[in-house]
Amino acid sequence: MDTRQHGGLRLKKAMVIIVFIAFVSIFSGVADTIYAAKITDSQKIEYLLTDFHVSAQKGNYAYQRERYEHFDCLRGDSYFDLEFNKIASVTFIAKYHNPIKYHRLADVALVSGEKFKLYLNCYSLEGIDSTLGSRVRVHMADTKSIIFLHDGTFKKCPLCNTIFYNTELTYCSFDKEKLVPQHSD
Numbered sequence: 001m002d003t004r005q006h007g008g009l010r011l012k013k014a015m016v017i018i019v020f021i022a023f024v025s026i027f028s029g030v031a032d033t034i035y036a037a038k039i040t041d042s043q044k045i046e047y048l049l050t051d052f053h054v055s056a057q058k059g060n061y062a063y064q065r066e067r068y069e070h071f072d073c074l075r076g077d078s079y080f081d082l083e084f085n086k087i088a089s090v091t092f093i094a095k096y097h098n099p100i101k102y103h104r105l106a107d108v109a110l111v112s113g114e115k116f117k118l119y120l121n122c123y124s125l126e127g128i129d130s131t132l133g134s135r136v137r138v139h140m141a142d143t144k145s146i147i148f149l150h151d152g153t154f155k156k157c158p159l160c161n162t163i164f165y166n167t168e169l170t171y172c173s174f175d176k177e178k179l180v181p182q183h184s185d
């Protein structure tokens, strides 16, 4: 095999991989998963965060900085994941670390209408505050409540990725692209 043929094969292989990745991200919907939430902290300051995610406390020394789009929950004796798309709101009703280390008791309301008390394991709440124009991290210990914004309560421009909360807007104010409601599935 001469080197030219070899290079062509390598290029074909690379293209197959790129096409595969593009298909996976389109059909899994991963690229479109953006959560928005209204956070109220213990000082009653409100933050409207997009690209909302959390990081969890996993050990004594460091918390994992990987983004999670669910809460680690404890109910009775069972641990489970509660995904953001199922949650309407979270209101914390006990102090962090009390009585279980790294956990906090909360009243949780689901979008289905169900309500219950859960222990959530979480270190901080993170996202982009467009008012401040920067990333914000609120420690769960300082959080009073979280209200998730679902089902077309916000819209995203597919071209420039700007998030709009004015539901009466149909087109992006920057590039006139048609806006797409989030989590309308």
Ligand SMILES: [Zn+2]
Pocket (backbone or CB within 6 Å): 157, 158, 159, 160, 161, 162, 172, 173, 174, 175, 176, 177
């Ligand atoms: Zn736009």
